[in-house]
Amino acid sequence: MTSHPVEATGLVRRFGDLTAVAGIDLAVEEGEIFGFLGPNGAGKSTTVRMLVTLLRPSGGSARVAGHDIVKNPTAVRRAIGVALQDAAIDPLMTGNELLRLQAVLHGLGRKESATRTSDLLERVGLTAAADRRVGQYSGGMRRRLDLALALVHRPMVLFLDEPTTGLDPTSRLAVWEEVRILNAEGTTVFLTTQYLEEADQLAGRIAIIDDGRIVREGDPRSLKEAVGDPTLRVEVSDAAMMETARAVLATFGEERPARVGRLAIGLAGGAGRLADVVRALDDQGVPVAHIELDSPSLDDVFADATGRRLEGANSAQPE
Amino acid sequence: MTATLARARWRVGVEQAGALVTRSVVNTWRQPGSWIPSIVFPLMMAAVYSAQFERAIDLPGFPDVDSFVQFILPASILQGISFNAGEAGTELALDIESGFFDRLIASPVARQSILIGRMGGGAVFSGGLAAALMVVFALVGAPIEGGIVSAVAIVLIAAWLSLAIGGFSIAVALRTGSSEATQSLFPLTFMMIFVSSAFFPTGLMSGWYQSVAEVNPFTLIVDPTRRLALDGFSFADFGRALFWSGVVASVSLSLAYRMYLGRLRRS
Amino acid sequence: MRSPTPRTDPVSAFGPTVFEIGRRSLIRIVRMPAILVPTIVMPVFFVIGFTGSFEGVTRIEGFPTEDFINWVGPYALVQTAAFAGIGAAGTMATDLDNGFIDRLLVAPIRRSAIIFGPLAYTAMRALIPITLVLLLSIPQGGSLPGGLLGLFIAVVGGMGGALMLGSMGLAVVLRIGHIRAMAIVQIVAFAFLFPSIGQVPLPLLSGWLHTVARFNPATNLIRMTRQGFIGDVSWAETWPGLLVIAIGLGVFTGWARYELDQRAP
Numbered sequence: 041m042t043s044h045p046v047e048a049t050g051l052v053r054r055f056g057d058l059t060a061v062a063g064i065d066l067a068v069e070e071g072e073i074f075g076f077l078g079p080n081g082a083g084k085s086t087t088v089r090m091l092v093t094l095l096r097p098s099g100g101s102a103r104v105a106g107h108d109i110v111k112n113p114t115a116v117r118r119a120i121g122v123a124l125q126d127a128a129i130d131p132l133m134t135g136n137e138l139l140r141l142q143a144v145l146h147g148l149g150r151k152e153s154a155t156r157t158s159d160l161l162e163r164v165g166l167t168a169a170a171d172r173r174v175g176q177y178s179g180g181m182r183r184r185l186d187l188a189l190a191l192v193h194r195p196m197v198l199f200l201d202e203p204t205t206g207l208d209p210t211s212r213l214a215v216w217e218e219v220r221i222l223n224a225e226g227t228t229v230f231l232t233t234q235y236l237e238e239a240d241q242l243a244g245r246i247a248i249i250d251d252g253r254i255v256r257e258g259d260p261r262s263l264k265e266a267v268g269d270p271t272l273r274v275e276v277s278d279a280a281m282m283e284t285a286r287a288v289l290a291t292f293g294e295e296r297p298a299r300v301g302r303l304a305i306g307l308a309g310g311a312g313r314l315a316d317v318v319r320a321l322d323d324q325g326v327p328v329a330h331i332e333l334d335s336p337s338l339d340d341v342f343a344d345a346t347g348r349r350l351e352g353a354n355s356a357q358p359e
Numbered sequence: 360m361t362a363t364l365a366r367a368r369w370r371v372g373v374e375q376a377g378a379l380v381t382r383s384v385v386n387t388w389r390q391p392g393s394w395i396p397s398i399v400f401p402l403m404m405a406a407v408y409s410a411q412f413e414r415a416i417d418l419p420g421f422p423d424v425d426s427f428v429q430f431i432l433p434a435s436i437l438q439g440i441s442f443n444a445g446e447a448g449t450e451l452a453l454d455i456e457s458g459f460f461d462r463l464i465a466s467p468v469a470r471q472s473i474l475i476g477r478m479g480g481g482a483v484f485s486g487g488l489a490a491a492l493m494v495v496f497a498l499v500g501a502p503i504e505g506g507i508v509s510a511v512a513i514v515l516i517a518a519w520l521s522l523a524i525g526g527f528s529i530a531v532a533l534r535t536g537s538s539e540a541t542q543s544l545f546p547l548t549f550m551m552i553f554v555s556s557a558f559f560p561t562g563l564m565s566g567w568y569q570s571v572a573e574v575n576p577f578t579l580i581v582d583p584t585r586r587l588a589l590d591g592f593s594f595a596d597f598g599r600a601l602f603w604s605g606v607v608a609s610v611s612l613s614l615a616y617r618m619y620l621g622r623l624r625r626s
Numbered sequence: 627m628r629s630p631t632p633r634t635d636p637v638s639a640f641g642p643t644v645f646e647i648g649r650r651s652l653i654r655i656v657r658m659p660a661i662l663v664p665t666i667v668m669p670v671f672f673v674i675g676f677t678g679s680f681e682g683v684t685r686i687e688g689f690p691t692e693d694f695i696n697w698v699g700p701y702a703l704v705q706t707a708a709f710a711g712i713g714a715a716g717t718m719a720t721d722l723d724n725g726f727i728d729r730l731l732v733a734p735i736r737r738s739a740i741i742f743g744p745l746a747y748t749a750m751r752a753l754i755p756i757t758l759v760l761l762l763s764i765p766q767g768g769s770l771p772g773g774l775l776g777l778f779i780a781v782v783g784g785m786g787g788a789l790m791l792g793s794m795g796l797a798v799v800l801r802i803g804h805i806r807a808m809a810i811v812q813i814v815a816f817a818f819l820f821p822s823i824g825q826v827p828l829p830l831l832s833g834w835l836h837t838v839a840r841f842n843p844a845t846n847l848i849r850m851t852r853q854g855f856i857g858d859v860s861w862a863e864t865w866p867g868l869l870v871i872a873i874g875l876g877v878f879t880g881w882a883r884y885e886l887d888q889r890a891p
Contacts, residue, residue: 093890094728094731094732095890120732128724128725128727132653132654133654140646144646146733146734147638173657189729
């Protein structure tokens with residue numbers, strides 16, 4: 041068995057003339073949370089649908105949990121848990137009924153299904169709502185139920201397609217917490233998201249996808265560091281000392297545009313040099329009112345890779 | 360001042376309703392799957408019943424017609440309309456399911472025009488459908504004896520009647536918000552049409568069934584419409600068909616409106 | 627927590643999965659009974675409506691029975707059961723619409739369970755109109771000279787019609803992926819059942835309809851279902867109906883399977 045729970049080579053999916061996924065290579069490590077970040081329509085969901093055997097690839101190959109997704113889809117299905125976008129949940133059924141159905145579909149016996157169902161309901165905090173129809177659940181409750189459904193058969197790999205899209209901040213935090221716990225228990229998580237913060241908070245490693253291609257891959261910190269130096273902003277309380285401060289700062293990095301009354305530079309060498317900067321300003325007697333260091337964000341990484349911004353582009357769209 | 364304002368608001372309402380009617384008509388037209396059945400299905404029934412019951416027109420008590428096809432024309436139009444009207448409800452239910460309805464409600468559109476748009480679109484389409492069916496019947500040798508005036512009258516009756524029938528499916532769509540439930544209404548309308556003079560003369564029925572068929576609003580609408588087609592235009596028959604359609608419409612539309620208010624309250 | 631339950635067979639057991647998928651449809655009709663209204667109303671309508679509207683046709687010379695119900699009742703039985711069968715496609719259409727189908731498709735079950743689950747439900751659902759038609763025929767003057775065997779054959783005919791149309795409904799819904807597919811299947815059902823010997827016997831049909839009805843498979847199905855109501859059951863009137871059911875079921879379930887495979891590998 042291979043050491044990568046999810047492994048794709050040159051994965052392609054075309055819909056007519058449109059190439060939604062244009063040759064993707066992936067290798068997810070066992071036990072990690074792998075974040076798949078990109079704007080709407082970048083090909084995230086198409087990739088996930090191929091990996092979870094809902095869509096046949098037009099080219100390339102992939103193995104999930106050691107099984108080929110095309111040659112042995114059933115084995116893949118048994119090994120994975122899936123919570124898709126637009127949590128498709130039959131509104132007429134209760135949480136309890138849905139979990140039991142899911143358990144039987146995944147080959148659990150009747151008795152086992154019953155215990156597993158009540159364990160999972162408890163785990164995602166839905167015990168009280170177990171016998172209510174899902175149609176009456178809130179968005180956050182549905183998402184939690186969806187998560188529980190994906191866990192019924194103790195999957196090796198969990199696929200979460202935009203698990204928090206459309207959720208309020210509190211519900212979002214609850215889902216994040218649950219994903220962290222699951223991961224700590226050893227489940228490998230493949231997570232797609234259009235939220236920078238989500239990828240930053242949860243994923244150990246991320247791939248940025250744009251227009252069907254992976255444009256960056258790595259752990260969030262090194263990706264950000266690779267973009268360039270963090271921006272250091274300094275506010276001087278005595279206007280007379282501005283020029284002195286400028287001269288001091290110039291020795292640490294290139295000047296960047298800043299608001300009136302402030303100075304900004306790209307701090308070469310990163311946060312490690314911050315103490316040196318403060319010391320040097322102090323030596324020259326520059327009175328500092330405010331100082332801040334802004335690391336590049338994943339949005340800067342995205343912008344660096346694609347020339348466009350991710351932040352804001354998504355929030356403008358309702359879904 | 361307020362009068363001008365009221366008039367302006369009224370005009371905006373009409374314009375919005377007009378836009379929604381157009382959207383609904385265009386939408387329907389672009390999905391042939393949703394309206395082709397409303398032509399094919401009645402024609403199929405007409406063809407089969409004509410070949411099946413051709414010998415029945417000689418039975419004592421059957422109205423004076425040249426062929427069964429001629430007899431069944433109003434039934435075909437009625438069926439086409441009911442099919443179409445059912446579609447209006449299904450479309451609305453789909454709008455509710457997809458969340459489009461909520462978005463309309465949340466938008467500054469005059470709320471009544473949402474319903475008016477859906478139903479107005481259905482009415483326009485039903486009038487066209489009636490005209491198309493009459494042309495087909497004329498081509499197979501069952502022309503409108505009453506000529507162009509009768510034909511126009513029948514188109515108007517069809518449009519008006521589609522509001523009456525459509526009201527029920529709109530009501531179900533608003534109440535359940537389910538396209539599945541709304542679609543199941545279609546057979547019920549079909550049955551109502553069946554227990555009327557649409558397919559077979561009430562004179563050849565017997566017992567309580569005959570009594571029911573005689574007072575079925577569809578009989579009261581079909582009989583004068585049939586006379587318009589077979590005997591020529593008369594204001595009395597035109598008025599009768601419009602009046603009984605209006606009675607049905609007043610029930611269905613007020614029901615639809617109640618369901619509409621109910622949904623607004625819930626959303 | 628993490629290692630998947632080891633199993634020699636990667637596919638979940640067929641029986642329980644079919645049962646659970648079918649049960650889900652039953653839950654749906656309990657929670658949304660409006661879906662079931664036509665299934666109950668249609669038999670009432672067909673038995674009473676057909677007899678009421680067209681009883682006059684028995685006055686046409688050469689009509690083989692005086693009690694129209696014995697002629698038209700079995701037709702009503704097949705027709706209403708078939709329409710109840712199409713209902714199975716309704717759940718599938720909703721599932722496609724809201725994406726619930728994905729849940730079934732990513733489960734390690736046999737693909738055919740996704741087809742046979744709704745069909746199991748169809749069989750249950752078809753019992754409603756079959757029972758109703760039989761009960762309602764009694765006060766209308768229905769008789770059953772074919773006895774218990776005739777009754778059994780009639781149930782087989784109705785059930786066969788329901789399963790055929792149910793599987794056709796599934797195939798078309800899977801193909802089109804939309805609730806409207808149901809209207810299309812209803813029309814196809816009419817297109818077959820209608821130009822047949824359902825309401826008027828073959829010798830009385832004129833022109834093209836006579837030809838169509840003669841070769842229409844629905845004629846065989848109706849003839850098989852009807853025989854016990856107008857006389858004794860014979861093999862000669864039975865096997866063509868059984869053949870139609872067997873071929874119809876084979877073709878439509880195969881088609882539905884094919885369409886399902888087109889949706890996901």
